[in-house]
Amino acid sequence: EAEVAQSPRYKITEKSQAVAFWCDPISGHATLYWYRQILGQGPELLVQFQDESVVDDSQLPKDRFSAERLKGVDSTLKIQPAELGDSAMYLCASRLQGTHPNTEAFFGQGTRLTVV
């Protein structure tokens, strides 16, 4: 069964260091999302791509976070420098179509980031 792949599953980094997460969506899925889930909270959207273009990054802290999806397939989310408050689960999701929510968004297992 096709699934959204994320790596690494777990990452521990020191504050002020750079960290990157990778996501490979389900083949053919044009829309890709990065969500951040703080412990005890629901996921919050960071950035949304349609193919290689950013559709919404209004909630992305652009002073330290960046995201790219250069070829419209896999995607990388980077944090530089990491802060203690960035400790969270980072979830990637993909959807076949991006213009109507009547298609399911599939989530990866996430990357658990701990900043020490």
Next chain:
Amino acid sequence: AQSVTQPDIHITVSEGASLELRCNYSYGATPYLFWYVQSPGQGLQLLLKYFSGDTLVQGIKGFEAEFKRSQSSFNLRKPSVHWSDAAEYFCAVGINQAGTALIFGKGTTLSVSS
């Protein structure tokens, strides 16, 4: 602004008992509503969704939810809970615009006692 409220942070239900998880939303237009389940350390799995039509929707694992526009609610129900249902449950609303995304509630943790 759109928002989703899940009033119950934690619920404990006896195995075999019925379950209802509450969800209220705030959205100006007709909402697209979802329930997701998340097991510890895992991603989210879609249980069911509502877009239009019949206000009672059936999902996987024996779950159902009822959309009530007058109450701005989309409560999740299951007639008989199994121990494997212990997890965190998230209600979400999808906003209908190009590049739709989900707005999630803060979740309800379900514990099942034997």
